[in-house]
Amino acid sequence: MSSMELFNRLMGDTMQLRGRIENLTRQSITGLKAERLGDLGAGVSRSVSLRAELGRRELSGQAMEQALGRTAVMQGSLDRLTEIAREFRTKAATRITAGDPGSLMTVQGDARAALVEVAHLLNTRHGGEYLFGGSDLTRPPIPDPEGLPTGPMAQQIAAEVAALPSQGLAATVAATRGIAQSNLAGVTPFSDRLAADAALPPGEQEARRAVPAADGQLIGYGIIAGRNADAVSQGETTGSWARDLMRNLMSLAALTPEQMSDRQTFDAFMGTLRDGLSSAELALGEEAGALGTVEARMEATQRRHDDLSTALSKQLADIEEVDVADVLVRLQATRNALEASYRAIGSLRELTLANFLR
Template sequence: MITRVATFAMSERMLEASLRTQSRMSEAQLQQASGAVSTDYGGLGRSAGTLVSLEVSLARSKSQSSAAEEAGNRVQVMYDAVGSMNELMSSFRTSLSSAISAGGDDDATLAATAQSLLEEFASLLNTRFEGRYLFAGSDTGTAPVNLSAYAATDAATQDTSYYQGNSVKASVALSSERTLTYGVTGDASAFEQALRALSAIANATTPPDTATLQAISDLTVDAIDQLAVVQAKLSIDAATLERSTAAQTDYQDEATSLISAINGADVTAIAVELSSYETQLQASYSALAKVQSLNLMDYLN
């Protein structure tokens, strides 16, 4: 082997410098590909704790906004169903008014109308959305209304024997400090009054007289008023959920921006940096090759 002319130490230093540049270039290439300053928390130094806190907070916010959005969709379906119930009862009130004016001459038609509306009202209370019975309380797998054994005939006596659910209303966490209880259960007074009024006609054992028709009409008016109150409450719930979702979305945008500021890589700056590293490496390899090509024979000849 031909001995080099005192180039060993110089070659080692140049090789080490080239390897360091190559390492920095590899790191920059990884940043360019991932868009992040570091692929692990260790590369962020003291900023790592802040980043972890922001990421946990962001994940929690996304979970809460998703839950609020789902709850908002359920409330909207309930609101629409109650609106349809109100329309049914308004139609029934009109039929009752006609029957009272006619002195009860067409009891069979009124009874048939009441039976049809009773079944339709029950169907609305059994509204199912995304696999959940919305008016059943927390017993979302059970249809809340069963008319098979329900035959309320006394307009003055409350009767919730139709109800198969429970009294536990749904709730959703809007933040770490606030929970919203929303919705309404099928045994609410508005629904009970409506079903009682319809059943009193549909299941009457004898044709109702004018006084009875008037009492049922009054009960129907009360039910319509109560349904309007229920709908107003659902509207408030929907607005609250919408505001919460909007607030969470704003926070998520801010948190994402902060996370990007901590760990986001400047791709443009990295491209310039990579170009500089490439130039340095080319120069280092060229110089290293030149030094390693020197040998004793070149000087002896």
């Protein structure tokens, strides 16, 4: 091989080494095997598939996280609603006595304040969304929470309670139950959207709000004000813990000291109120427990999404990413080879010039 041929060969090797150094330098900075996805060669299709699956898992995990944030707030509302039902069941059992009109007046004021609180709890918002409004996320389930103690439902229940001495216990209890169950405008305190939905047959009502768990699988977690989700109300009930709670608080607020004179009828009516509040309390506990089970399922699903995302990320990294430590070792070795190539070219140039001058 002539000196010129050797020189050209060394120059070619040097250019390759310089290109290799540029590529290794880029890899050491970016941590990626290739700057463009198309440069991965045979790994392109696998990389695209993994990226799509990873994106889907991450979106599902984020949706589950958001849903868990909502259910945590919902649990807080359910806990407080349960406390209200328990508190007034106890008051109806121990605080009101037929011989003490003052005890009734105290509980009446408390009941009116509790009605406002119940309405605000059913209007609980999280992230700008009404949690108990079903798909109607932007409007409150109870449009006039402050007016609940004096609204149409309360007025009609008060009229029936006032007629207790004349129409008797059974008729009064049935009438107040019917008023609380009503979805008619001018009676129900719920929004027109919720009232219209509640009036539909069960199979046609709006489904619970849900979060995707996997392809074709949903986890329902929503609770719509005015109708139970998982709980089944028992005993003296309208079939809805929310309606039971409002009905009995309104009935307590409507009683008058004069009605205490008929001890037998008064005590019997107080017994139905205690039973109604007990039904609401038990159903609320059941609802909260069922929601807790749903939360546990969502948390387990979220962990699976996280575990799969971790595994997918590792597979993707094997295709797209480099071992930076290994790259740095190879980069240094390539730099050493390039320096040796430069020295060889320099030596060859000197030799060629000496031959020329000889």
